[in-house]
Amino acid sequence: MAITVLVFFVLFSCSFVFAETEIRFVTWKSQFPKVWDEAIRAFEAEHPGLKIVREIGPHSSTEFHDLVTQKLKNRDPEMDVFFMDVIWPAEFAAAGWALPLDRFFPAGEREKFLSAPILADTYRGQIYGVPVFIDAGMLYYRKDLLARYGFSPPRTWPELVAQAKAVLAKAKDPQLTGFSGQFKQYEGLICNMMEYILSNGGSLWDDDGLRGALHRPEAIEAVQFVRDRIIGEISHRGVLAYQEPESLALFAQGRAVFHRNWPYAWEIANDPQRSRVVGKVGMAVLPAFPGGKSVSTLGGWQLGISRFSRKPDLAWKFVSFMTSPEMQKRIALYAGRAPARRALYRDPDVLKKRPEFESQFETFVHAVPRPRTPVYVPLSNVMQRFFSSAIALRDSNIESLARLASRDMDRVLDLLREGVRP
């Protein structure tokens, strides 16, 4: 009797242990939770015995970063798979937090993805993440207003300012503003400012010499343009406190001629429930400075595997499933996010539901990642402080602020020269 009970107990407990292996997935709450719920159910159905346990963090990139790094720095084995913003792989790789995925994710497979996010996921020759969907800066404009006054979408920033001024002068609508973007002191400010500086031939820092480059004339000129022409002439000063939602709300309420945002804005601007400009919205690549090339900042999210995970092989099964063509298609169709796999931009179902992807494809291909470095966050904070100080104060001394910022960046970059890297 006792032995029967014992055997039963052992069998039962074994089956209990082996029946379900948990994979812990740290994610944010999606705007389209159903898509993710279904994807995870599909994975569990396909892999009996595996169970995905989700932990939910804030969707703000900055806050999510702080949560994930808290787990990683404490070597938490309870996290197997996590989302990474496109700016983190270098940091996570250098810190020894993210698992190199080369043995799972060979070069041949990587070629099926857009090259920009793959580049962002690569650090010192190894790959640390698999792109799920991508983002890139876009110019939105009021088709109806530009047509009424005989303009076509601007190719250069000065042209954009001139058109906006002309429309504002002729429309005589005191509630209308020329341009709405994201100029609050936060990560999005870097995305916006980078598009001006790089399209003027400048750079944020010099990656080979490890030196800040904000004090160079191209950068200073671009920053000054934003302060004096964009904010000084065609935007109202509120943009200095805007993140994506506020800036889009202004455009969707029909109060802005031009708007810089990510691809998601298209759907909202054309949703009668949330927009008053349905059907009046046009989309184009961002302008450049005369003689420069249009630059779109790359955004988007990747899946990574923790180096402290006790079951990396199972974790990979999940990552590979979530980034498979079928799943990316599902995410593109039902969550409206731009897929990271090239082939989906030729997929008839995707193009039927999301015709805008076709015209956006060029931008996605040429989107520029923010510089990859393990000290990205401190550099970003220095730059945010500089950009915000330079554009928020009308009489800021941009040159001296830029020199200080470059010097502070040098000091952070100097850390990379110290010690011997493994």
Next chain:
Amino acid sequence: MREAQRVALYYVLPSLVFVLLFSIYPIFESFRLSLYRMILTLPWLGQKFVGWENYRDLLTDPVAMKSLLTTLLFVAVTAPVEVLLGLFMALVLNESFRGRALLRAVVLVPWAIPTVVSSQMWRFIFNDRYGLVNFFLFGDATHLYVAPLAEPYLALIAIMVADVWKTSSFAALIILAGLQTIPDELYEAASIDGATLWQQLRHITLPLLKPALLLALLFRTIDALRVFDLVFVMTQGGPADATNVLQFYGYKKTFAEGMIGYGSTISVVVFFAALLLSLLYIRLLGARVLERPGR
């Protein structure tokens, strides 16, 4: 006496366990870390003991110094304003009138709302297009609308307003409690002597209320020095770093940049600032509560 020692210790022990584990150990840990240079994202640099270097760096870090000034300005404005406003509320709420219970409950509403929620609320109210503040000031004239969170000086004021709204009622509560200990007879005697309301306030209420006022000021000062949630939700330290209070700067260093040593240094400095100010207040307060019970 021996027995008393033992009993006293037993009774304190459970609280001591929690406090040691979750407060005192972490504080010493922070202090220890503040003597190291430790950068999480560059593990090959190792954990280097640097002595007081982080503290020296802090003194020469212009961002930190500006941030210290911003924090002190925040404290110097909000704490007294909250206590004054709290005093005013308490004086009104101390009168008996119909509906006093309701008004007292209403006054406690801001205090009962989670700070994270009230910060979002104020962010919404201060919005430059669809915010209540602009609508209230300018009505339909949208071209006059200002953007409080976009202007470096206004942004700090906006944060102060949100803080005053949230916590004045707490000050009022403490002061109200103090008011209720003042016997009515004093006022009666004073009005018989022909004292005006203002004279009564100056010569009876305020002197007797001093401990309550100082206590409210103490609590508000300690809390204001550590202001974080409001900045985190409303401005992220901007624009132009105008709202980058010390505690937020320390958070950025520790949790975002992974500069554990330097971030801990900032926390330790905030702690000592709070400690110094409170010692000052406690001196003024006379530390009555610490006296042993009379037997």
Next chain:
Amino acid sequence: MRQNALQPVWWVLIGGFSLVPYLWFVLTSWKSPAQVTAIPPEIVPEFHWGFYLSALRDYGLLRYMRNSAIVASLTTLISIAIGSFAAYSLTRFRLSWTRIYLMLLLAISMFPQIAIAGPVWRILNTLGWLNTYQGIVAAYIALSLPLAVWILATFFKELPYEVEEAAMIDGCTRAQALWKVVLPLAAPGLFTASILVFIHVWNEFFFALLILTNPALQTLPVGIALFPGEYTMPWGEIAAASTIATLPLIALTLIFQRRIVRGLSAGAVKG
């Protein structure tokens, strides 16, 4: 002081100051999605209940409220119990270290919580208590003990020692005397301390964000902080959630304001 003619003006001012921002949020919760960000703002809502529906159904508001209620009640119960023993001991025995302990409690309550969070996280991780009620409650007890002990100590100090001595002479043990005599006498103090601790814990955000990542256990402040998406700010849902979430606390203060105020005045700030 005597009544004065301006009183009603003050009532309106104070009430308006406290309520108008909140009422604005309440009105927002009844607006339609396009109305929420209308320029200029529209005051009268279209009485659209969609935000409530989605806050309750899609965002799981009730679950967050339940978690907050559990965490805050457990914390309050335990820290008041532990705190009572400590406060009793600190006020009843003439010992050299009791004063130091009280000062220590005050000092640790000044320490920036952000600096404590890292080590606390590591301890809970070692215990396997991350993402558990006991984990967050343990951290919260430590956070709220200084508040609880200080308030309770001010109450206990005022209680006459003689009653208790009499009870002990009658054969009560010290623990019985504490339970049967001191605590009932200190009821207003216990009550005040409970309310303060409860609200303190109910509002806490930062620890909860780090310790509770399992959505089934997350508390209200974390829950509402998780409403915004990467590029979206669901003002309507946040407003609806805040309206619902604040109602219990308003009810609580409305019912108990007399006790809160009386409790405080009985001890804390006696001049």
